[in-house]
Amino acid sequence: MKRLVISLPTRFRRPTLAVGGALLLGGALMLSGCAGGAAATKDDAGGGSSRADHQRQLTDAVDAYVQEHPGLIASVSVRHGDETLDYGTDHRYQTASIVKLEILVRWLMLRQDDKLPHDEYQLAERMITASDNDATSHLCQILAPKTKKDAVPGGTDACVGDSTWGTDLTTADGQRQVLQAAFGTTLLNADSRAVVKKLMGTVEPTQDWGVSAAAADGEKTWLKNGWDIRDNGWITHSDGVVDAADGHLIYLSILTNGNDTEAKGISHVEELATITRDALSLRGRAFQASVADSVGVVDDAPPRGPMVRIG
Structure with a gap:
């Protein structure tokens, strides 16, 4: 043989x-x-294997991981094909910089019927690729009197009526819906979706972490991360989309709080990204x-x- x-x-x-x-x-x-x-x-x-099998795998694996790391709070929401899996999606977190994707979608909805203003595009580019806070605040000021409440499914209504952002509360399933809105055809036209992919696909190397850990070799990832220090530790989040080899997109949001350091938060998010990908195929511990x-x-x-x- x-x-x-x-x-x-x-x-x-x-x-x-x-x-x-x-x-x-x-x-x-x-x-x-x-x-x-x-x-x-x-x-x-x-x-x-059934969705129930996958959900059980995700729940058991994340439960075990969180128990191994006292103080860690984590939530996950993932969509792959017609299957959605969730963990801890009733927990609310401050958005930090992941809200910048929602702001990008709001700006594109406002401008997509005409040529995108070059100066505003530069702000949007710095906001996503470099997570530039000043550029975000400037763009938010432009949007504040024009963008509408509830315009983005799952969003936090950032920049609606004022230029504040980053402290509104969100959930993992809400952020996963924002990802789907950014890549779907309901809100954005083809040119706008191309902008989303270009910017989320070219984040600075130091910010290329998180959901990208869920990608297998050769699979493209688009992402936007967020991180900041709070009284109970670092909040460290990653929202992203993986172009899976099976032809379906994987929409994945991972939100965490209670991290001792930024680096530890990044490590947790990447472990959770791998755990989630494992659950989609019934692999893992x-x-x-x-x-x-x-x-x-x-x-x-x-x-x-x-x-x-x-x-």
Whole structure:
């Protein structure tokens, strides 16, 4: 029998489990008796996992992560295809700089019927790519007398009537709706959506963190992050969209509070991004633990990029 070697991306390596005469890697069942050594998974076989399975995976995994980090408060909302998963979306957070995406959408709605004013575009560019606060306040002053309440689904009504922003309260599912509004066809025309993608796709390297951790190799990410210090620690947020390899966009908002430092907050957000991506495909520690209870863990995946040999 020929030997089949399957190599997975290192950022998604998973423990290897034994199930009878087969191997299980990250939720994928590798059968030694398959013709030609082919690998079979529940989804590939046509059974498909349910939204309830994915939601359970997300809830269990985030619960476990939060319990491992006392003081951390976290919320997640993700949309992939026709499936939405939520965790902690009843908790409200100050927006900090993630509100700048809502402000961008408001500005594009106001200007998209004509050529975008160059000076205003420069403000919008600095607001998103560099998270420039002065540029944001200037743009907000322009919008204040013109933008309408409830114009952006899930939004906070930033810049409506005055030029204040960043301290309004939001939820993860609200921010996920803002992402969908920014990339969808209901509010913005094709040119405006292209502006959104251009700016969110070119944030400064020091701000390219967060939701991007959920992307596999070769998958494009557009994002806007927010961070600030509060009495109980750092709030650290990431809103973004991943162009998944399956052809569907992943809209993902991760909001956190109670972080000891900005760096620790970024680390938490990126771990939660990976946990969320795992939940969409039933991979990760919580799912593996439930399988391990019944089948037993054999060993960890090899350090360098996990290989499974069959046959």
